[in-house]
Amino acid sequence: MIADKYAEEIEGILARFPHKKSAVLPLMHLAQREYGYMSEDAMREVAGILDLDPTHVLSLAGFYSLFHEEPTGKYVLEICNDLACALRGADEFVEMVCRKLDIPLGGTTEDGLFTVKGVMCLGACDRAPMLQYNLKFAEHLDEEKFDNLIAYLREEAASGEEPPSVVEKIAAYAKK
Amino acid sequence: MAHILLRHRDVENIHKLDVYRANGGYEGLKKALTEMTPAEVIDVVRASGLRGRGGAGFPTGIKWGFIPKDAEEVYILINTDESETGTFKDRELSEKNPHQVIEGAIIAAYAVGAKRIYNYFRGEFMDAGYAMEEAVQECYANGLLGENILGTDFSCDFVCHYGAGAYICGEETALIKSLEGERGQPWSKPPFPAIEGLYSKPTVVNNTETMANVPQILVNGAEWYTSMGTEKSTGPKIVCMSGHVENPGNYEVIMGTTYRELIEMAGGMRDGKAFKALLPSGGSGPVITADALDAPLTYEGLDAHNSVMGSASVIVMDETTDMVWAAQKMIHFFHHESCGKCTPCREGTFWMEKVLHRLMNGQGTEKDIETLNSVAAQMKGRTLCALGEFAINPVLSTIRLFPEEYKAKVKNSQSEDWEKALATQ
Ligand SMILES: Cc1cc2nc3c(=O)[nH]c(=O)nc-3n(C[C@H](O)[C@H](O)[C@H](O)COP(=O)(O)O)c2cc1C
Ligand code: SF4
Ligand code: FES
Numbered sequence: 006m007i008a009d010k011y012a013e014e015i016e017g018i019l020a021r022f023p024h025k026k027s028a029v030l031p032l033m034h035l036a037q038r039e040y041g042y043m044s045e046d047a048m049r050e051v052a053g054i055l056d057l058d059p060t061h062v063l064s065l066a067g068f069y070s071l072f073h074e075e076p077t078g079k080y081v082l083e084i085c086n087d088l089a090c091a092l093r094g095a096d097e098f099v100e101m102v103c104r105k106l107d108i109p110l111g112g113t114t115e116d117g118l119f120t121v122k123g124v125m126c127l128g129a130c131d132r133a134p135m136l137q138y139n140l141k142f143a144e145h146l147d148e149e150k151f152d153n154l155i156a157y158l159r160e161e162a163a164s165g166e167e168p169p170s171v172v173e174k175i176a177a178y179a180k181k
Numbered sequence: 182m183a184h185i186l187l188r189h190r191d192v193e194n195i196h197k198l199d200v201y202r203a204n205g206g207y208e209g210l211k212k213a214l215t216e217m218t219p220a221e222v223i224d225v226v227r228a229s230g231l232r233g234r235g236g237a238g239f240p241t242g243i244k245w246g247f248i249p250k251d252a253e254e255v256y257i258l259i260n261t262d263e264s265e266t267g268t269f270k271d272r273e274l275s276e277k278n279p280h281q282v283i284e285g286a287i288i289a290a291y292a293v294g295a296k297r298i299y300n301y302f303r304g305e306f307m308d309a310g311y312a313m314e315e316a317v318q319e320c321y322a323n324g325l326l327g328e329n330i331l332g333t334d335f336s337c338d339f340v341c342h343y344g345a346g347a348y349i350c351g352e353e354t355a356l357i358k359s360l361e362g363e364r365g366q367p368w369s370k371p372p373f374p375a376i377e378g379l380y381s382k383p384t385v386v387n388n389t390e391t392m393a394n395v396p397q398i399l400v401n402g403a404e405w406y407t408s409m410g411t412e413k414s415t416g417p418k419i420v421c422m423s424g425h426v427e428n429p430g431n432y433e434v435i436m437g438t439t440y441r442e443l444i445e446m447a448g449g450m451r452d453g454k455a456f457k458a459l460l461p462s463g464g465s466g467p468v469i470t471a472d473a474l475d476a477p478l479t480y481e482g483l484d485a486h487n488s489v490m491g492s493a494s495v496i497v498m499d500e501t502t503d504m505v506w507a508a509q510k511m512i513h514f515f516h517h518e519s520c521g522k523c524t525p526c527r528e529g530t531f532w533m534e535k536v537l538h539r540l541m542n543g544q545g546t547e548k549d550i551e552t553l554n555s556v557a558a559q560m561k562g563r564t565l566c567a568l569g570e571f572a573i574n575p576v577l578s579t580i581r582l583f584p585e586e587y588k589a590k591v592k593n594s595q596s597e598d599w600e601k602a603l604a605t606q
Binding site for chain 2: 021088171
């Protein structure tokens with residue numbers, strides 16, 4: 006339950022708005038961080054905290070592309086293949102990634118670690134090819150750097166020790 | 182020349198409050214709070230000629246002046262949604278020079294009587310947001326935010342907020358809806374946010390870069406600012422250079438710099454290839470070709486070339502670029518990002534993407550260009566927000582400037598239908 010785990014954070018987030026409905030996206034970010042995707046339970050929980058109809062949270066999950074309505078791999082690799090990046094090799098990069106991970110675009114690796122998505126501009130067009138994994142930027146990529154990133158993430162996953170995500174770090178600020 | 186906006190490139194660690202202050206930071210705020218009335222602040226900003234850097238170029242001082250003087254609850258919204266293809270300036274400002282944005286916003290709050298500032302970041306910018314949150318905390322700890330700022334009776338809060346992936350939330354009314362916890366879908370103006378904005382209260386929405394311009398206008402005066410640029414386009418501008426240039430990145434220039442000079446600043450064309458075309462305003466402005474390269478980067482500079490400066494996200498394309506492919510990429514973006522509220526945009530972007538896809542796959546027919554033209558005509562002037570207008574720009578402008586490339590996509594392309602369709606452009 007995020008209501009318990011992040012009680013202070015949530016209190017801080019709610020205090021930032023005169024109307025608590027405004028806290029819905031921050032809470033959805035926290036819920037997705039906790040459950041990996043916007044499961045029905047996650048949506049119900051967010052709705053419960055804010056006294057919203059769960060269908061409202063559902064409609065937001067559908068509207069905003071950062072929310073996953075289905076389970077994903079542990080790391081979602083969101084590769085920008087929008088125009089400015091594509092002019093600097095993003096389409097070829099996507100192909101390379103899919104070949105290496107042996108999955109189609111949108112697919113998830115068998116070990117459940119990686120999902121690969123093609124996304125629109127991420128505000129890093131001068132550093133193409135690039136991607137975001139769980140909201141972190143990886144830029145100026147090539148095959149070697151991609152291999153290193155994957156190796157690093159596999160290790161991180163195997164160690165079971167994960168650094169706090171930026172979602173949590175930001176939520177922690179709301180406590181102050 | 183020293184930077185006015187990207188000051189972190191000249192001053193190391195300017196993201197830290199003590200460094201920012203040691204280099205003149207918060208002097209603009211101090212002057213505003215201790216020596217000027219809110220009306221005088223608005224007057225200086227108006228006299229500086231500062232216009233919005235978010236794309237539309239609305240005069241900032243005039244916008245602030247629209248806020249009713251007797252309003253009790255007023256909000257400032259900083260627009261850091263930055264999701265236009267090819268745009269990455271607000272991210273750099275937020276990460277590297279956050280105090281300048283915060284200072285500008287507090288000055289704006291004082292000018293219009295706002296007690297709370299929200300900074301809306303696109304969800305993907307949490308890293309940049311985190312840098313700004315740290316700066317905000319420093320401000321609270323040092324009497325620059327919160328109660329009685331700098332010992333005066335002015336008080337103001339600053340909250341960073343995060344979207345969740347939706348380009349349309351950069352449109353100001355959609356941004357407000359999103360911040361209210363709704364789907365980010367625009368409403369038809371009026372009412373304008375200055376009268377009925379966030380929580381139906383008067384609200385100023387300004388781009389991140391716009392805010393960063395404000396502090397030094399207060400310190401150095403309007404004349405200093407108008408001495409840069411042209412009559413209608415004053416001051417500095419950050420230009421995002423991307424695509425086929427040698428050194429893509431942000432470049433801060435004085436308004437009036439030409440597009441040719443910008444390409445040179447970015448190291449020229451990559452691998453010495455020849456220039457073919459550029460998108461001056463990310464995906465949302467019409468394409469321009471070599472004949473427009475000597476046009477100045479100003480709000481009005483591309484009028485003669487049927488295009489716009491917009492947010493100055495310059496996507497450069499060399500001779501190897503397939504322009505139908507580029508148009509398809511852009512329409513894919515707009516179709517993906519259409520919020521679906523109005524039919525012409527929702528359906529129009531769907532059809533244009535379908536047709537361009539077909540053309541790219543070698544399954545195009547002679548009728549396709551006609552279809553594109555007629556779909557665009559049905560969208561023009563009929564959409565609720567500007568996204569619908571943006572979407573047709575890359576398509577129509579590439580048809581106009583590169584008809585032969587469209588023709589080449591279709592076998593047997595010399596037929597009369599084609600000539601007719603192209604002639605209507
Ligand atoms: C589809 C669409 C997307 C927009 N995206 C942004 C954006 O990401 N950032 C921004 O500052 N303005 C964006 N705008 C413009 C805003 O509506 C608004 O004009 C601007 O934030 C006002 O600030 P300014 O006057 O300081 O430029 C967008 C407009 C439209 C129609
Ligand atoms: S023009 Fe497009 S993005 Fe704008 S309101 Fe209509 S459907 Fe939504
Ligand atoms: S186009 Fe890929 S980050 Fe902008």
